Amino acid sequence: MNTNNILWHDHHITKEDRSFIKQQRPCILWFTGLSGSGKSTIANALENKLYEMGKHTYLLDGDNVRHALNKDLGFSDSDRVENIRRIGEVSKLFADAGLIVISAFISPFQSDRQIVRNLVNQNEFIEVFIDAPIEICEQRDPKGLYQKARCGEIKNFTGIDSPYEAPMNPDIHIKTDVMSVDESVQLIIDTLINQGYLNG
Ligand code: ADP
Numbered sequence: 001m002n003t004n005n006i007l008w009h010d011h012h013i014t015k016e017d018r019s020f021i022k023q024q025r026p027c028i029l030w031f032t033g034l035s036g037s038g039k040s041t042i043a044n045a046l047e048n049k050l051y052e053m054g055k056h057t058y059l060l061d062g063d064n065v066r067h068a069l070n071k072d073l074g075f076s077d078s079d080r081v082e083n084i085r086r087i088g089e090v091s092k093l094f095a096d097a098g099l100i101v102i103s104a105f106i107s108p109f110q111s112d113r114q115i116v117r118n119l120v121n122q123n124e125f126i127e128v129f130i131d132a133p134i135e136i137c138e139q140r141d142p143k144g145l146y147q148k149a150r151c152g153e154i155k156n157f158t159g160i161d162s163p164y165e166a167p168m169n170p171d172i173h174i175k176t177d178v179m180s181v182d183e184s185v186q187l188i189i190d191t192l193i194n195q196g197y198l199n200g
Contacts, residue, residue: 018098033130
């Protein structure tokens with residue numbers, strides 16, 4: 001193929017430019033926690049609040065990603081690693097677009113969360129531990145998954161027959177057995193304000 005006539009386009013618009021017009025600093029709020037701990041509930045409430053504040057966000061959630069981008073992946077250890085790797089790369093692209101990205105995934109392995117942290121600048125990854133005792137998660141069982149796992153209908157279920165490695169030093173720790181959804185959202189918003197993410 002003759003490549004003489006193919007011009008290389010320099011991308012002059014940077015992440016900083018894209019963030020500046022949005023009057024915010026991009027970041028990935030990485031929610032990790034057991035099924036039923038409250039990731040989706042708090043992520044949705046947080047995105048609503050940020051939208052009301054005029055901030056530009058994108059919410060990546062376990063179920064919507066597993067139905068589309070990662071529909072070829074299951075729940076074996078190796079598929080879970082690949083699931084998080086792809087989500088990390090997508091989160092990185094959205095952050096590069098200047099967005100505040102909320103990524104809500106069980107993401108049970110410490111090493112996978114570290115890989116995503118290493119993909120972006122140090123101040124762009126905020127680990128949010130959505131924490132509730134497994135007994136409470138199992139009582140809530142919003143999707144009936146614990147019941148299915150206990151009956152053996154679902155294999156490799158985190159917290160039952162697949163491990164969950166809790167963050168050792170999360171940037172934000174939310175205990176949903178003692179904090180309301182509104183209090184949880186406010187804690188995250190306060191952290192974002194204090195650390196300058198919501199200013200241009
Ligand atoms: P996950 O996304 O972590 O699997 P979900 O958000 O889907 O969890 O489900 C959590 C369930 O717990 C919901 O039914 C929610 O209404 C309930 N819940 C009760 N208290 C809280 C709380 N303080 N924070 C978040 N969710 C809560």
